[in-house]
Amino acid sequence: MAGGRRMGRHGASMATEKPKNFKSTMKKLLSYLKKYKYKILLVVLFAIASTVFTIVGPKILGKATTKIFEGVIGKISGSTSGIDFLYVGKIAVTMVLLYLVASLFTYIQSFIMTGVSNNVTYRFRKDISLKLNKLPIKYFDKQTHGEVLSRITNDVDTISQNLTQVLSQIVTSVTTLIGTLVMMISISIPMTLVSLLILPVSVLFIMVVVKFSQRYFRSQQEYLGHINGHVEEMYSGHTVVKVFNKENESVKTFNELNDILYSSAWKSQYFSGLMQPIMAFIGNLGYVAVCILGGYLAINGKIEVGNIQAFTQYLRNFTQPITQLANISNVLQQTAAASERVFEFLDEEEEKEVFDNLMEFNEEKTTGRITFENVDFGYNPDKIIIKNFSADIKPGQKVAIVGPTGAGKTTIVKLLMRFYDINSGSIKIDGG
Ligand SMILES: Nc1ncnc2c1ncn2[C@@H]1O[C@H](COP(=O)(O)OP(=O)(O)OP(=O)(O)O)[C@@H](O)[C@H]1O
Ligand SMILES: [Mg+2]
Secondary structure (H helix, E strand, C coil), X not given: CCCCCCCECCECCCCCCCCCCHHXXXXXXXXXXXXXXXXXXXXXXXXXXXXXXXXXXXXXXXXXXXXXXXXXXHHHHCCCCXXXXXXXXHHHHHHHHHHHHHHHHHHHHHHHHXXXXXXXXXXXXXXXXXXXXXXXXXXXXXXXXXXXXXXXXXXXXXXXXXXXXXXXXXXXXXXXXXXXXXXXXXXXXXXXXXXXXXXXXXXXXXXHHHHHHHXXXXXXXHHHHHHHHHHHXXXXXXXXXXXXXXXXHHHHHHHHHHHHHHHHHHHHHHHHHHXXXXXXXXXXXXXXXXXXXXXXXXXXXXXXXXXXXXXXXXXXXXXXXXXHHHHHHHHHHHHHHHHHHHHHHHCCCCCCCXXXXXXXXXXXXXXXCEEEEEEEECCECCECCEEEEEEEEXXXXXXXXXXXXXXXXXXXXXXHCCCCCCCEEEEEECCC
């Protein structure tokens, strides 16, 4: 999980621009989650419980190490008969039970959370689908189909996947961080202080990496989108490209986009890939310091050998949540960006439903007399394209609409179908 982000399933999926308003979007998302607050509380509790169970593990294991160490030393010096295997065995059984319970808790927690996030996704899709039927045709004139589709599929997907991940990870990371720190302090304060020295170094390093890689991740997703768009357009318009001899130009554009994508992709992967090895290196420096100090303390009889082993294990657990939290901030930004796009869509202005002058359409009775009376219409209110148009078409009469391109012929037919509402005047069928 070293900052490596999943690629979208459909290529240009992840909404990577920063959300415009992180706070209010998160608030809205939370209001969607409100319905599941008890389940989420359960998830948090189980996550904490499972983490706590995992955290006490090394300390108990340390006791076994101490016992074995004492047994060996005792045998050498001849004071005891050897290792107390009964005691070691008991600890082994305890450990097995401990880890079993911890995994059971993890299992329950992910089970509940997956349910919640899928319910939210289900509601999002349902709301979007209902919304689609309420939007005026005008909306689809402005928005490409791909864009609308992308909100239904990719953005909702992103939210769903991240929700499952984020909540339990935040809880687990914070609990691990605090719990591990408490255990470390309980073992040895000087050793804890030494290991805390690595903290500022790691935090600084993570911040630098995140800053660099985020920029490239963003441009990677952006150009992935451009390439997708380009390829889609060139394939669907293949014949047009051929007719106008634009093959070379199309290939050239593709190559340019692809080059930029390549460069940002490898940089983002490189920077995020750096995170783990360098964190491991910093962590190892910490081990060396801790082991030297631990050895010294053990010789002076101030610490048990098993506790040194437990301590190094805790130290290993300590750096992990820090990296994870850095990652979560990324994922949160991404979730907010995706949610924002979905909410934006859901908040679009809907078509007004008019019920007052509905007329019944009956194939047998309707004669088909069409009357336009002083119709004014513009796709854009500032730009009226049909001005004061009147016509009376009798049942069965055939009428040709003639005019130069852009005159508004198709528009008249669209108005008749009521794809758009007219600005003033009236259109009547059978005078109704
Ligand atoms: N969805 C739309 N949004 C905004 N303006 C539009 C839209 N559709 C058409 N227009 C504009 O309205 C005007 C009339 O367009 P319309 O398609 O009705 O013309 P037409 O007479 O059918 O032309 P043609 O002979 O080319 O089919 C044009 O200026 C066009 O640019
Ligand atoms: Mg037309």
